[in-house]
Amino acid sequence: MGTKGREIVGMDVKRVLELLNKAFADEWLAYYQYWLGSKVVAGPMKDAVIAELLQHSADELRHAGLVTTRIIQLGGAPVIAPQEWIKYSNCGYDAPNDPFVKKILEQNIKGEQCAITVYNSLIQEVGTKDPVTYNMAVQILQDEVEHEEDLQALSEDLQAILKK
Ligand code: FE
Ligand code: FE
Ligand code: MG
Numbered sequence: 001m002g003t004k005g006r007e008i009v010g011m012d013v014k015r016v017l018e019l020l021n022k023a024f025a026d027e028w029l030a031y032y033q034y035w036l037g038s039k040v041v042a043g044p045m046k047d048a049v050i051a052e053l054l055q056h057s058a059d060e061l062r063h064a065g066l067v068t069t070r071i072i073q074l075g076g077a078p079v080i081a082p083q084e085w086i087k088y089s090n091c092g093y094d095a096p097n098d099p100f101v102k103k104i105l106e107q108n109i110k111g112e113q114c115a116i117t118v119y120n121s122l123i124q125e126v127g128t129k130d131p132v133t134y135n136m137a138v139q140i141l142q143d144e145v146e147h148e149e150d151l152q153a154l155s156e157d158l159q160a161i162l163k164k
Pocket of ligand 3: 146
């Protein structure tokens, strides 16, 4: 299965799979954090925030799909059990205990900043040694950069309202 495609990977495939599985765990946790955040969030600008959180949760789920596809192409297996996600993840999980919009936005901005760091370092490490993984990670990084910006823009608007 995909023997030539795997053969061209110019670095330890086990290491690529390790990086991918850690990212996979991050994406599921990010998906869940956004999804749950969109259900519990309360406060000013709630509707705009809910729309953004839901859009981002869908993106994170799509990212989990992209990462899984690559893991399987490389002959690996995605982390099978949800209880392993925290262990594998780089960015962890920030439970939305406080539903206030400001707090939810802060938590998710922190998560995006972690995701940006993770994909950027994955891209640096993999480089052209595995162009397919590289390309996937660049696509995801573009989304994470957009996510951070969207949330920071909402956060700025919210600050303006809270100051009134
Ligand atoms: Fe993501
Ligand atoms: Fe994101
Ligand atoms: Mg967005």
